[in-house]
Amino acid sequence: MTTVQSPPAPPTGLRPRVVARTGLYAVLAANAAVVAWFFAQAGFASNALIVLGRLAGLYGALLMAFQLLLVARLPWLDRRIGMDRLTSWHRWTGFGVLWTLLAHVVFIAFGYADSSGMDPVSQVVDLAETVEGVLRAVVALAIILVVGAASARYARRRLAYETWHFIHLYTYVAVVLAFTHQVAAGTTFTASSAARTYWYTVWGLALGAVVVGRAVLPLWRNRRHQLRVSAVVPESDTVVSIHITGRDLDRLPARAGQFFLWRFLTKDRWWQANPFSLSAAPDGRSLRLTAKTAGDGTAALRRLKVGTRVFAEGPYGAFTALHRTRSESVLIAGGVGVTPIRALLEELHGHAVVVYRVATDRDAVLYDELRELARVKGAELHLVTGPVSPDKLAPAELARLVPDIADRDVFLCGPPPMMNAVLASLRALDVPGPQIHFERFSLAG
Structure with a gap:
């Protein structure tokens, strides 16, 4: 890795x-x-x-x-x-x-x-x-x-x-x-x-x-990099990863945490552009996105064939390590929002605590990768499972998981209701605003 x-x-x-x-x-x-x-x-x-x-x-x-x-x-x-x-x-x-x-x-x-x-x-x-x-x-x-x-x-x-x-x-x-x-x-x-x-x-x-x-x-x-699908890997019944290769990807200015607007140039999808984050830090050789089924368009990703041409607009987004203010960090992910979090963990320097919130263990997409990456990086990893109520990322719970959270950068990505709740918890814990990093990817379309 x-x-x-x-x-x-x-x-x-x-x-x-x-x-x-x-x-x-x-x-x-x-x-x-x-x-x-x-x-x-x-x-x-x-x-x-x-x-x-x-x-x-x-x-x-x-x-x-x-x-x-x-x-x-x-x-x-x-x-x-x-x-x-x-x-x-x-x-x-x-x-x-x-x-x-x-x-x-x-x-x-x-x-x-x-x-x-x-x-x-x-x-x-x-x-x-x-x-x-x-x-x-x-x-x-x-x-x-x-x-x-x-x-x-x-x-x-x-x-x-x-x-x-x-x-x-x-x-x-x-x-x-x-x-x-x-x-x-x-x-x-x-x-x-x-x-x-x-x-x-x-x-x-x-x-x-x-x-x-x-x-x-x-x-x-796109003319320069000539992107193509190199592999389609199901991660679960509802989540799939698409691996993409191309020319001179080491010269593509993409960073962990960013996203592209992806068009897969097939007969039934060439006109659709969907925002998906990179789920692995760019390594100069390939890119990877991981998407959850949310309709016919994303469900069709499983049927993509190796060699399919890809038109990607981007990279976009400020959800990157460029905005760090502290040497240590907390990464909080909810559901498939783990994709940019997993990529960020790969790039971030310094001690990190990862909090992954899902309903059940089966919903923890890319968890094996995350666990291995945390081991290699010396990061703490907390898998938090259970129903929405009671709030398991309430101020007291976050303070228990990360006692020094106010002294760390916090990177947050997940469904809007979860993000709103966590942002409220961070304010209650007096985490300074400049240390809180998040992006509402639903606006990217």
Whole structure:
């Protein structure tokens, strides 16, 4: 068994997540300042409502460009922040876009109506008929309203992912329409060639990041590595491991704890992409994922044939040893969430305690491997079995298993209810937030 040792992170060093988050905030703040400067340079309208409306439109568009950056899947950001958090920030930024653009329309409508004597609705209709680009802006806002409604928590829980995703794709249409409206009708850009150049640069970089991160980089990596299934190994009645080989895998920047979006290029599966974590630390020769049956798609993994071509997007995720703050760690896994935990144990340096929570001994996937790896690494391994209630990972139980848990990094992966319960226990045990590492892989789709 090959293990990869990683040096302990210096406790006083800047945390990668903080560096990346600060960088994103700085980029947004700097561009907000530049937008305000160009806006002031163009001069102000006599009507205060029109001034507020134009500024709200500019900042709404800037937030829209920032949204694109958040979901571009750029490796530097993803490794430091994680796709789940970036996706969450994208969602909340989307509501910021919605409200700023609504404010833009309302202020502009009432501002111009105050000058013309029309009612606000008639004023919007008149602007759409007489001013270049305004009709495009109205259509863009309508699309954003539909996407915003579909992204609201109530609707999101009731829509199939495929339906929600299809609706969400229309955001790109809204982006194009809103951008062309601004450069055609925005006084900030019609008055200054420098402002237009700046705006084209901002949007070119944002859209370019999406193209590079979500298309160019995956296509290039898959062409380079030529991934194929090398073995299909049933681990239990409901769990299967897929072994994958390819070319130059030592140059694939994957780490233990990360995941890929996997497409197996068969007639009935090529269009499906599923997020599965690596269940073994990358060794430069092969990759392994381990999946539990959760529907027809994952059940079909057992029928994959050796030699099947694989298209993998990634690696993604910040659930790695890059974020360690202590030399010793606790790894807590629930069910098939043991897959990235098992890979992490292989890579982590320093003493580790592994807590594996399952309903019964039969549910302990990869337990023999985990036990042997713990023996080789000198780690403690606790298999915790039994029904959900009473909570066997409550604060008192965790403190009994790991008395010094507050002095260790904690890596956590499992079903959402279990993760929520363990996070509550960790807070009750006063484990500092920077020492708690987890990722909600359900958001990766």
